[in-house]
Amino acid sequence: MKTGSENIRRRTDGRWEARIVIGSPKNGKTNYKYLYGKTYEEVLDRKRQFLSEEGIRGALLRQTVSVSPSARRPVRALGERASANPEAEENQIEDETLFRYAAKEWLRYKESAVRESTHAYYSFVVTNQLLPVLGGIALTEITSDIISEFLNEKKAHGRKEDGSALAPKTVADMKVILKQILNYAKEKGMIEAVPACPAVPVRQGTIRVLTRQEQRLVEQAALALDKPFALGILLSLYGGLRIGEVCALKWGDFDFRNGTIRINKTAARIQNLENGKVVGTRLVIGKPKTDCSQRTVPLPETVLQYFKERRAEDTAYVLTGTEKLMEPRSCLARFKRFLKRCGVEDHTWHSLRHTFATRCVESGVDIKSLSEIMGHADVEITMQRYVHPSMDTKKEQVNKLPCFARE
Numbered sequence: 001m002k003t004g005s006e007n008i009r010r011r012t013d014g015r016w017e018a019r020i021v022i023g024s025p026k027n028g029k030t031n032y033k034y035l036y037g038k039t040y041e042e043v044l045d046r047k048r049q050f051l052s053e054e055g056i057r058g059a060l061l062r063q064t065v066s067v068s069p070s071a072r073r074p075v076r077a078l079g080e081r082a083s084a085n086p087e088a089e090e091n092q093i094e095d096e097t098l099f100r101y102a103a104k105e106w107l108r109y110k111e112s113a114v115r116e117s118t119h120a121y122y123s124f125v126v127t128n129q130l131l132p133v134l135g136g137i138a139l140t141e142i143t144s145d146i147i148s149e150f151l152n153e154k155k156a157h158g159r160k161e162d163g164s165a166l167a168p169k170t171v172a173d174m175k176v177i178l179k180q181i182l183n184y185a186k187e188k189g190m191i192e193a194v195p196a197c198p199a200v201p202v203r204q205g206t207i208r209v210l211t212r213q214e215q216r217l218v219e220q221a222a223l224a225l226d227k228p229f230a231l232g233i234l235l236s237l238y239g240g241l242r243i244g245e246v247c248a249l250k251w252g253d254f255d256f257r258n259g260t261i262r263i264n265k266t267a268a269r270i271q272n273l274e275n276g277k278v279v280g281t282r283l284v285i286g287k288p289k290t291d292c293s294q295r296t297v298p299l300p301e302t303v304l305q306y307f308k309e310r311r312a313e314d315t316a317y318v319l320t321g322t323e324k325l326m327e328p329r330s331c332l333a334r335f336k337r338f339l340k341r342c343g344v345e346d347h348t349w350h351s352l353r354h355t356f357a358t359r360c361v362e363s364g365v366d367i368k369s370l371s372e373i374m375g376h377a378d379v380e381i382t383m384q385r386y387v388h389p390s391m392d393t394k395k396e397q398v399n400k401l402p403c404f405a406r407e
Contacts, residue, residue: 100135228321236352252314293375
């Protein structure tokens with residue numbers, strides 16, 4: 001039996017009580033909604049229902065302080081004319097006070113500012129997570145308490161399929177997007193200030209690196225395979241490329257004279273959204289993850305010579321040897337089968353990139369150079385992730401100790 005969480009407690013009369021923030025403080029006092037049930041599970045179900053579109057949104061709207069029409073200031077796009085119909089104008093003004101309006105305007109603004117895959121992700125989060133709960137709330141009524149309650153509920157029961165907890169990284173992404181929308185609303189004069197957003201701790205996942213023995217097995221198997229797919233494995237192992245970058249790489253991106261590769265595109269499968277619902281996916285080739293990810297990567301001379309002997313037409317993809325693209329999920333599935341044949345435990349493709357960076361650090365490559373090769377926005381990212389000795393290195397160091405020394 002649970003003892004109470006997420007602002008749910010057991011009362012002295014034996015009933016369970018859920019407390020939910022439903023409005024901004026008035027006269028220094030926060031407004032709450034109380035829900036009751038005979039069991040923890042019953043009151044939890046009622047809370048989930050309340051926090052749905054017909055719950056928290058409706059309750060908050062009922063608590064919204066009325067604003068006189070003369071005090072409202074409509075926010076129109078540049079060059080937009082006022083409606084000739086006063087009644088229609090009033091309805092439009094009211095709509096522009098809601099979070100939904102600001103969110104959709106922000107998405108339109110971001111469409112030309114970010115990668116297509118990034119915008120698709122923003123749209124998915126806004127449409128499926130933010131708007132169902134916050135969409136109908138007046139922007140001026142969104143407070144730190146409401147944001148905190150929203151994020152806490154998402155952390156505990158945010159998964160729409162079964163009401164289970166969402167990953168901390170997903171909730172952290174929601175917070176970032178929500179804050180960007182509110183900042184946009186402030187810039188456009190929709191609100192005077194952005195309420196504080198509570199921190200969402202995200203624990204850095206463990207970076208998995210191939211051991212030196214595993215690396216030898218992978219390298220030997222790739223060289224023995226001697227097929228285009230194996231070239232992609234070697235590129236990530238000795239150039240630190242991401243899986244999407246490898247999939248999008250063509251032979252024309254090689255500069256054999258200078259011994260470098262030009263990374264300026266990536267392949268990704270993104271969701272197609274219609275009215276907020278996913279209706280399939282599509283494969284796109286776009287710009288890399290960040291501006292810093294567009295980079296020139298040098299290859300070791302031995303590796304470069306190996307590739308030079310196997311080069312194909314400039315228009316051919318390196319991973320297939322033809323003009324047909326291999327998409328990332330197919331590449332990953334094939335890589336996992338490859339590892340199984342090698343007798344190496346399961347890894348993601350990203351482990352190859354981590355292995356490259358780790359071996360560079362162990363070999364004394366300077367951090368600034370490594371950071372640029374990896375396409376990191378800041379040297380600090382490289383420092384935090386990779387400037388830590390591997391277990392192999394730690395063993396080498398402790399074995400230098402003069403153990404059981406005798407006089």
